[in-house]
Amino acid sequence: MTRAIMTADLAILYEHPQWFVPLFAALDRRGIAYRALKPGTAFDPADPAPPAPLVLSRLAMSAFLREAEHPIFWAQSLFAQWELAGARVLNGTAALAVDTSKARQLALIASLGLAIPATRVVHRAADVPAAAEAIGFPLVVKANIGGAGAGIARFDSLDEVRAAVADATLPTSIDGVLLVQDYVPARGGTITRIETLDRAYLYAIEVAGGGAFDLCPADACQVPGSAITMVAVEPDRALRDAVEAIARAASLDLGGVEVMIDDRDGCPRFYDVNALSNFVAKPQDVLGWDPHDRLVDRIARWLDETRMRASGIEEVR
Template sequence: MAPKIYVIHENELWMEPLRAAFAELGLPYEEWYLDQGVLDFSSTPPPGLFYNRMSASSHTRGHRYGPEYAAAVLAWLECHGRRVVNNGRALQLEVSKIAQYAALTQHGIRVPRTVAAVGRHQVIDAARSFDGSFITKHNRAGKGLGVRLFRSHDALRRYVGSDVFEEPIDGITLVQEYIGAPEPFITRVEFVGGRFLYAVRVDTSLGFELCPADVCQVDDAFCPAGEAPPAASAPRFRILKDFREPIVEKYARFIADNGIGIAGIEFIIDAAGTIYTYDVNTNTNYNSEAEAEAGMYGMRAIAAYLGEELEMSVRP
């Protein structure tokens, strides 16, 4: 069997740009769609390179146990010494923001003050230690799931006691300090092959579902970064030319130490100029309009990188 690139995922739509990039570069690949399946641990994996794109938001597409199954498959691959881009450790970080924050903090990267709570009453208790505004979010989320801004503890109590309360898929709700940014935007820093690719500025005025893929829809009106309406002509995603921030070097060390080859990392800057990093996306997507405007293409960079890694993985 000839070695090829194997892409582990659970979302057909998010794969379309990568398929096009593989075709453009003439790279051999196969998709492993891991929403469900059977794994014979005593078998031997095929030769090749494996790229993990399993998403923390898989449950929103009816794939509740996709990450758990992917974790088993990655353990099997790594047991047999196969090269995995975004390995089992990367998947652990993908599905837990608390795990992300712990790893980021160990690398000297500031994260927002966060309290984890299991249970509705415990969410209310967790919020008591926050003065002023605060937000809630899901520990295992993706696409800004569960992000809501609260101006008072009474507002949280009403929400938690209502039928619209969103139960997190892993049971863990995070209560987090509100970062008051002077302008309603966040920055997302993209890495491919462990190297900085580009940074993109994301307007958060319309909500906080920040998935940049064209198939994502903006449907969350709660935004912790600001509430001013965006200019009608302003693009929501804009690639920043000549982006320079010392935080990029810290991010590069962080991903290298955690089995991550491809990722988008998001941060926000408060009025004092302090950077807070709040999310790591190891199944990163890209916005086609922003890329066309800048002439930079993330999925093509990923395909080229995977092609190089495939060639290296089969060398004697």
């Protein structure tokens, strides 16, 4: 699908067929021309021409759930080529490198002095029992690259872990890396997802999933009978500052960070960085405003900045 003419200054690479309809509609309302690109064709690594001076990545880590021949690693090389060709890729290679590794996310968060769940990272199933003994029970084993709660299993004893190893029923990750992680009892059974735009706080929602691991808040994730509930919240300044620090360190132009309050000690534990923010379902009902409008406002300014750089004009701040 291509919107507007080939000379549009904005291109959007996306994979999910439904999540970005509201974004496209908001751009159309503002009269901002763009090319909407879907993975599916070969690219020439020697091609010097990116699709547009400004590219927005809307690539979801859950892509592997929808297509066995997913574009996640293909896109890493594609974004690198576009950046080398002079395009500005929003949520480009630096952000994608963080998005594609929960282990890297946790290391980044811990390097900022923030708390994470106790974790061990392994690449062999045989190493999981020893890692589990080091963590203690209950625990979860999760895929290094997941999405929509995929690749997460809870274990309550070492016997259960050993049986899963013997039966080859442990979760798997498309990169072969697994995390063995403390099962944190989240206070009130809820997690908080804090969204950022251009490294700054945008909004936060409290999500309860009835014990489920899939806490995707978007329209396309909501199905009849879903136990997920969402409510807007205003996190305290410390949490907002922490999330903005994570967004800066992760090179997130747009993205969400998930945190839960450990009911054992009241400590906020950050555990997930998600560069794919498709925003909350029914935003007018939950938030009272539509974050797509603010995203489009920032895209318009990014476009202006890109055009100014192309014409040799320095932005005045």
